[in-house]
Amino acid sequence: MTNKIKMMTPLVEMDGDEMTRVIWSMIKKNLIEPFVELKTEYYDLGLENRNNTRDQVTIDSANAAKKYGVAVKCATITPNAQRMSEYNLKEMWKSPNGTIRAILDGTVFRAPITVKGIMPLIPSWKKPITIARHAYGDVYKNIEMKIKKGSKAELLVTDSNGVETKGLIHDFYDSDGVIQGQHNLNISIESFARSCFNFALDTKQDLWFATKDTISKQYDHNFKDIFEDIFAREYKHRFASVGINYFYTLIDDAVARVVRSEGGYIWACKNYDGDVMSDMVATAFGSLGMMTSVLVSPGGAYEFEAAHGTVTRHYYKHLKGEATSTNSVATIFAWSGALKKRGELDNLPDLITFSEKLETATVETIEDGIMTGDLYSISAIYGKRKADTEEFIKEIKTRLYI
Ligand code: NAP
Ligand code: MG
Secondary structure (H helix, E strand, O other), X not given: OOOOEEOOOOEEEEXXXXXXXXXXXXXXXXXXXXXXXXXXXXXXXXXXXXXXXXXXXXXXXXXXXXHHOEEEEOOOOOOOHHHHHHXXXXXXXOOHHHHHHHHHOOEEEEEEOOOOOOOOOOOOOOOOEEEXXXXXXXXXXXXXXXXXXXXXXXXXXXXXXXXXXXXXXXXXXXXXXXXXXOOXXXXXXXXXXXXXXXXXXXXXXXXXXXXXXXXXXXXXXXXXXXXXXXXXXXXHHHHHHHOOOEEEEEHHHHHHHHHHOOOOEEEXXXXXXXXXXXXXXXXXXXXXXXXXXXXXXXXXXXEEEEOOOOOHHHHHHHHXXXXXXXXXXXXXXXXXXXXXXXXXXXXXXXXXXXHHHHHHHHHHHHHOOEEOHHHHOOOOOOOOEEOOHHHHHHHHHHOOOO
């Protein structure tokens, strides 16, 4: 290829670990570098380098994402006790995704990649359902206590003037029990709302939001009010001009509607609802290997990644020289998503077209019956064939007409 597509602003590239690191370089070599004069600012978030830099590299990469606006991230190991000895770590470094999220602040959107021949377990689902999960507070930042019989538990708030407000939680006069304190912040809920409204405009899909406001008249109702207020003041007209809707309902009603729907919208969820519902939606759509994830920050930065981990079991097979059949689709879509966003921000139509062609070629490969093991076991495609990790990527390349 003589005329490679040129880029303007560098893409922040966050390399990672294990099988996904192997896939990462295969994708670059076969599907990107032959067609694009790739300009990236490279950060090696592999566990070894995070350990060598005392995790400074993760912080630097997040700041680069903030500066340039678009990043693509490979899956990374979050260390636990076993990884401490496996990698001889100086410290049990924190989850890179947690660190990056804390710096960029934002909302994680997860969407399945749908292909013909791999049917969702819910037959009415024709289009993807994107889950937007609020990633701050509630039960994830709670305080809990076990309470002894005979105790009285109260909620106590002291304001800046020292004035106290009390509320009785429960008088445990006849039984032991448990209590829990939760909080959230209006600034966090506001940025969650704006991320959701912006993402709906970006992708031209309706936005649904649901809480349990009938039962939780202060806490959940606050979420509902903030969404409604920001929508009315900042987004109503923009939604109307693009022809999309915002709609709020009770969480029970949302669950029932989601199951009966044909998909094609964004479902904004409070932290716990999003945690649980994203697993339900991913499983019902088929495979973890087909789920993309993008972090959208209120400051306008985007970080694209696959929703799955480093696929450790496959990596150990790979190290032993055994054939693997690891699904690279979500990682390919992280690259295409990031390049497309870079193209949009820098006004590079060729880069946008390339990203779309890469996605089409990937989907076509599977629809032609060539797929990795995870899809092979659930696909209804006639004459399907199981490809190994690299073979699958090379098959995509033969379908990429630039
Ligand atoms: P995982 O890497 O997602 O893999 C769990 C299992 O799901 C795999 O063993 C495999 O099943 C299947 N799978 C996942 N992705 C696949 C793909 N692309 N193609 C084919 N099969 C796929 O989760 P994990 O084993 O719990 O975690 C491994 C490491 O990843 C951990 O160190 C964890 O910290 C890290 N992690 C990172 C991220 C991130 O960076 N975003 C997210 C989650 C986990 P079979 O073995 O049955 O084939
Ligand atoms: Mg979960």
